[in-house]
Amino acid sequence: MGPLLEKAMAYFQIDDWDIHPISDTVIQTAFKGDNGEWDCLAVVLEESEHFLFYSILGTHVPESMWSQMGLFLHRANHGLNIGNFEFDLLQGEIRFKTSVQSKSDLFTRDLFQSLVHHNVLVVDEYLPGIESIINEGMSAEAAIMMIESPAVGDA
Numbered sequence: 001m002g003p004l005l006e007k008a009m010a011y012f013q014i015d016d017w018d019i020h021p022i023s024d025t026v027i028q029t030a031f032k033g034d035n036g037e038w039d040c041l042a043v044v045l046e047e048s049e050h051f052l053f054y055s056i057l058g059t060h061v062p063e064s065m066w067s068q069m070g071l072f073l074h075r076a077n078h079g080l081n082i083g084n085f086e087f088d089l090l091q092g093e094i095r096f097k098t099s100v101q102s103k104s105d106l107f108t109r110d111l112f113q114s115l116v117h118h119n120v121l122v123v124d125e126y127l128p129g130i131e132s133i134i135n136e137g138m139s140a141e142a143a144i145m146m147i148e149s150p151a152v153g154d155a
Contacts, residue, residue, distance in 0.1 A: 002046035003104035011112040012042070031055065033124030036131075040120070051107065052099040053116050055123040059134060061092040068133050069094070071140035076126050079148065082118050085126070094130060096123045 027042040073085040083098040129143035
């Protein structure tokens with residue numbers, strides 16, 4: 001086990017995440033937010049000094065909805081400062097990725113928390129739009145407006 005993976009595992013444990021190492025480079029965990037729960041993977045590439053964190057939504061997007069989902073995720077990505085949604089057209093899987101390249105001695109708990117927490121908070125924010133497209137046939141435009149438009153009284 002490399003030093004970056006050791007640090008990542010320690011940070012997960014300090015923050016009380018239930019983690020399961022599934023290889024020499026991957027840690028599996030899960031997150032429960034206000035809008036749902038999903039699996040997460042932390043991938044550590046020691047040679048290139050990369051830490052990647054993925055939220056993997058368990059919802060399969062039916063092929064008939066790929067166009068609307070692709071538009072929704074594209075519009076969601078456009079406004080994000082950190083991270084991006086990915087859409088696997090072979091499996092209909094959606095995931096969100098945050099990543100950083102860092103030497104293990106510069107990989108601080110603050111950096112770790114920033115990447116991991118930002119990831120799960122973004123997914124929790126956009127999950128209702130994703131589910132509305134799949135479950136209600138909502139258009140990408142309506143779903144993104146639902147997520148990104150301020151509620152009445154928030155202005």
